[in-house]
Amino acid sequence: MTYDVFFSICQTPVDGYQPSEAVMFRNFFDQVQAADRLGYDTAWIAESHLSSQVQKQTSQPVIPHWEGEVGLNVDFLQLATQVFARTERIEVGSAIMNILCNGGPVAHAERVAAFCALHGLDPEERRRIHVGFAAGRFDFMNRAYGIGPRNEVERAAWPALKGQVFRRAAQIFTRLLRGDTLASSQIEPIVLRAEHFRSPEQWEALAAHGVQDALEVPPFFDFEILQIVPRDFRRDVLQLVIGSHDPVVQEEVNQILPVQVFNLSITRPEVIEATHARMAAAYHADGGEWQRGHMPRTVFVFLNEQAGLSAEAKRKAAHEEARSALSAYWAALQGTVDPAKVEKAADNALVGDAETVAAQAVERFHPEDRLMLWFDFFNHDNARVIANMEAFAEQVVPRIARARGES
Numbered sequence: 346m347t348y349d350v351f352f353s354i355c356q357t358p359v360d361g362y363q364p365s366e367a368v369m370f371r372n373f374f375d376q377v378q379a380a381d382r383l384g385y386d387t388a389w390i391a392e393s394h395l396s397s398q399v400q401k402q403t404s405q406p407v408i409p410h411w412e413g414e415v416g417l418n419v420d421f422l423q424l425a426t427q428v429f430a431r432t433e434r435i436e437v438g439s440a441i442m443n444i445l446c447n448g449g450p451v452a453h454a455e456r457v458a459a460f461c462a463l464h465g466l467d468p469e470e471r472r473r474i475h476v477g478f479a480a481g482r483f484d485f486m487n488r489a490y491g492i493g494p495r496n497e498v499e500r501a502a503w504p505a506l507k508g509q510v511f512r513r514a515a516q517i518f519t520r521l522l523r524g525d526t527l528a529s530s531q532i533e534p535i536v537l538r539a540e541h542f543r544s545p546e547q548w549e550a551l552a553a554h555g556v557q558d559a560l561e562v563p564p565f566f567d568f569e570i571l572q573i574v575p576r577d578f579r580r581d582v583l584q585l586v587i588g589s590h591d592p593v594v595q596e597e598v599n600q601i602l603p604v605q606v607f608n609l610s611i612t613r614p615e616v617i618e619a620t621h622a623r624m625a626a627a628y629h630a631d632g633g634e635w636q637r638g639h640m641p642r643t644v645f646v647f648l649n650e651q652a653g654l655s656a657e658a659k660r661k662a663a664h665e666e667a668r669s670a671l672s673a674y675w676a677a678l679q680g681t682v683d684p685a686k687v688e689k690a691a692d693n694a695l696v697g698d699a700e701t702v703a704a705q706a707v708e709r710f711h712p713e714d715r716l717m718l719w720f721d722f723f724n725h726d727n728a729r730v731i732a733n734m735e736a737f738a739e740q741v742v743p744r745i746a747r748a749r750g751e752s
Contacts (some may be wrong), residue, residue: 357413381432383738438475446490454521465579479588480511603632605639638715645694650736659698670723703744
């Protein structure tokens with residue numbers, strides 16, 4: 346089993362305290378240096394764009410109840426440069442880079458190529474960036490960059506159209522990183538049909554706009570022949586990871602380059618296992634054989650190993666921390682607390698003292714899984730976050746190894 350750490354850099358009030366931006370970044374660097382020292386494999390960093398606080402003033406607020414900022418990292422590649430300069434062995438991943446906004450897939454491909462060219466100048470450099478890429482969770486970020494419905498027909502079709510826009514963006518992004526010379530005319534046009542929609546009602550809504558059998562949509566990324574520079578960057582320091590569970594998109598990008606799959610803590614177990622089975626056949630040959638570690642799994646961690654508490658008290662405190670954090674999270678996202686969602690999220694989390702958390706990990710995860718551990722979830726106590734990272738590395742990981750008979 347491989348152990349990574351996920352960093353949200355989420356500037357939102359917790360128990361009435363909201364750190365400044367500078368404190369948020371300083372805490373992050375303290376924590377990522379601790380992760381490096383403790384032997385975690387990869388630091389996955391959330392990426393966000395534009396103020397989630399200010400978006401509440403717009404005509405289409407996406408998260409109207411959120412206080413503060415969902416995330417402060419707006420440029421993963423700049424932050425990765427800082428992380429590599431401050432650490433010795435840990436690798437860095439984006440969770441997740443939105444390739445629709447900020448210039449679209451062409452701009453993002455060129456920025457990634459430039460980073461790899463500079464990062465790989467040292468022939469002894471072996472650490473990779475893991476570029477997780479997707480369409481972006483919140484549409485207000487994409488709309489600011491011109492990626493959204495352009496007319497009433499597209500507005501009605503958007504639930505299905507957004508995924509098809511990302512599908513084309515993913516092809517452009519990966520083909521340019523492969524080194525292709527490319528024009529948008531070489532990308533398959535978007536033609537929406539009933540099978541692209543999640544429900545018959547969504548498709549039937551287009552009938553009011555005169556759509557019958559299919560809707561052909563003009564491209565969102567329209568460009569003549571081009572090629573990104575630099576061209577001759579070291580591709581061995583780059584690993585792509587797609588943030589989509591659409592089987593078609595996963596398989597298409599793997600016809601171009603080796604692209605692994607990003608996974609969320611709420612993804613259903615049957616989807617996870619089906620993805621592993623399909624990717625065993627679909628993974629690009631240049632990436633070698635598909636491994637379970639190629640799909641990192643995001644996991645909330647509420648660990649309590651504070652001195653002076655009994656084992657029972659530690660477990661009780663950890664469960665209280667989990668319920669408090671998860672309740673605040675769902676209330677911020679949706680405005681009301683859904684107890685069922687809180688309990689389901691808690692069931693997906695690792696909660697308790699070191700012994701309990703180790704037993705949960707052994708029971709729930711395959712021995713070859715890659716866990717992306719989220720310690721800073723709604724927690725601004727920098728010392729406590731680092732203490733939890735230390736307790737997991739020094740007390741939980743050895744227990745898991747012993748339970749599985751590993752050295």
